[in-house]
Amino acid sequence: MNFLSWLKPRRSAPVARERLEILLQYERSLINQTDLIAVLREEILRIVARYVVIAPDTVQVKVNRGSTVSTLAVGIRVHNVPAA
Amino acid sequence: MGKVVVVTSGKGGVGKTTTTAALGAALAQGGQSVVVVDFDVGLRNLDLVMGAERRVVYDLITVIQGVAKLPQALIRDKRIENLWLLPASQTRDKDALTEEGVGLVISQLRQDYDWIICDSPAGIERGAVLAMRHADAAIIVTNPEVSSVRDSDRIIGLLDSKTLKAERGERVEKDLLITRYDPARAARGEMLNVDDIVEILSIPLLGIIPESEHVLRASNLGSPVTLCAPTSEPGRAYWNAAQRLNGEDVEVIVPSSKKGFFDRLFGRRAA
Numbered sequence: 001m002n003f004l005s006w007l008k009p010r011r012s013a014p015v016a017r018e019r020l021e022i023l024l025q026y027e028r029s030l031i032n033q034t035d036l037i038a039v040l041r042e043e044i045l046r047i048v049a050r051y052v053v054i055a056p057d058t059v060q061v062k063v064n065r066g067s068t069v070s071t072l073a074v075g076i077r078v079h080n081v082p083a084a
Numbered sequence: 085m086g087k088v089v090v091v092t093s094g095k096g097g098v099g100k101t102t103t104t105a106a107l108g109a110a111l112a113q114g115g116q117s118v119v120v121v122d123f124d125v126g127l128r129n130l131d132l133v134m135g136a137e138r139r140v141v142y143d144l145i146t147v148i149q150g151v152a153k154l155p156q157a158l159i160r161d162k163r164i165e166n167l168w169l170l171p172a173s174q175t176r177d178k179d180a181l182t183e184e185g186v187g188l189v190i191s192q193l194r195q196d197y198d199w200i201i202c203d204s205p206a207g208i209e210r211g212a213v214l215a216m217r218h219a220d221a222a223i224i225v226t227n228p229e230v231s232s233v234r235d236s237d238r239i240i241g242l243l244d245s246k247t248l249k250a251e252r253g254e255r256v257e258k259d260l261l262i263t264r265y266d267p268a269r270a271a272r273g274e275m276l277n278v279d280d281i282v283e284i285l286s287i288p289l290l291g292i293i294p295e296s297e298h299v300l301r302a303s304n305l306g307s308p309v310t311l312c313a314p315t316s317e318p319g320r321a322y323w324n325a326a327q328r329l330n331g332e333d334v335e336v337i338v339p340s341s342k343k344g345f346f347d348r349l350f351g352r353r354a355a
Binding site for chain 1: 230233234237238241245270272273274275276277280284
C-alpha cells in the first residue's frame with residue numbers, strides 16, 4: 001500500500017447502491033413477466049377447457065419480445081372428442 | 085389467536101437465528117407467550133443459540149409424522165417460563181416437511197401462543213417457502229452488503245406470491261431488520277447506509293442492529309442477546325425492534341459512530 005492509495009477516498013457504497021438499483025430493476029421485471037405468463041396460461045386453459053377436452057400438460061405459452069412488436073403464441077393440443 | 089412471524093432473508097449467515105432468539109426472548113420477557121420454531125431441517129441451530137441443544141427429544145418433523153405429539157416436542161426455556169422452542173430435525177429427510185403437516189402445527193400453535201416466530205432456512209427452496217407459508221408478518225434480515233440486499237429483494241417477491249395471505253389477495257406485513265451494521269463505515273461511504281437499503285428494498289424499517297462482539301458472545305453462551313446483554317448496543321437495538329414489532333410507537337434506535345480521536349485518525353486505515 002503506497003502513500004497515495006492511503007489518501008484516496010474509498011467511497012464504494014455509492015457504487016454498490018447504483019449496481020443494485022440497476023440489477024434489481026431488471027430482476028423485478030423478469031419475475032413479474034414469468035408470473036404473468038403463468039397466470040395467462042392458467043386463464044387460457046380454464047376458458048378453453050370449458051368447450052373442448054384438452055391435455056393440460058401440452059399447453060404452451062410463448063412470448064417473443066421484439067423492439068416494436070411482440071408476439072404471443074399459444075399452443076394447445078385438443079382431443080378429438082367433444083366435451084361432455 | 086397468535087400472530088405468525090417469519091424471520092427470513094434468502095442469504096445465509098445474516099442473522100436469522102440470532103434475530104429469532106433475540107426477538108422471541110424480548111417478547112416473552114414482556115409477558116406474552118412465545119414459541120420460536122426452527123424450520124431449518126437438517127441444519128438446525130436455533131436450539132444451540134437458545135441454549136437448549138441438550139434437551140431436544142422430539143422435533144417438528146416427528147410431530148408432523150405423528151411420532152410425537154406437539155406438546156412433547158415443545159421445549160420450555162429455562163430462563164423465561166412463557167418462552168418455548170420447537171426444534172427442527174437434524175437427521176430426518178427435509179422432504180418430510182409437508183405443507184399439510186406444517187399447516188396443522190401452525191394452527192395448533194396459533195391457539196396456544198401470542199407469537200409464533202418461524203426461523204426460516206436460507207435459500208428460496210421448499211423449506212424457506214414452507215416457513216413463510218402461514219405468515220401474517222415477515223422480518224427480512226439484511227446485511228449492508230450487495231448480495232444480501234439482492235437476496236432480500238427476491239424473498240420480498242416470494243412473500244408477495246407464495247404465502248397463503250398473498251394467495252388470498254391479502255398483504256403480508258413486511259419489515260426490514262438491518263444487522264451487522266457498522267455506522268462508522270457507513271458514514272465514510274464504505275458500506276451501504278440505512279437509507280440506501282430502505283430505499284432500494286422499499287419496505288418499512290423495523291430496526292438496525294450494529295455489528296458487535298456481544299452477538300457472538302451471546303451465541304457462545306447459548307443465551308439470546310436480549311437476555312444476556314440487554315443493555316449492550318445490539319441488546320438495546322433488539323429490544324427496540326421487539327417493541328416496534330409489538331406495535332409500540334417507539335422510534336428506531338440509530339446506532340451512532342462514537343469514535344475517539346485516535347479511532348478517527350486511524351479508522352480509515354484499519355477499515
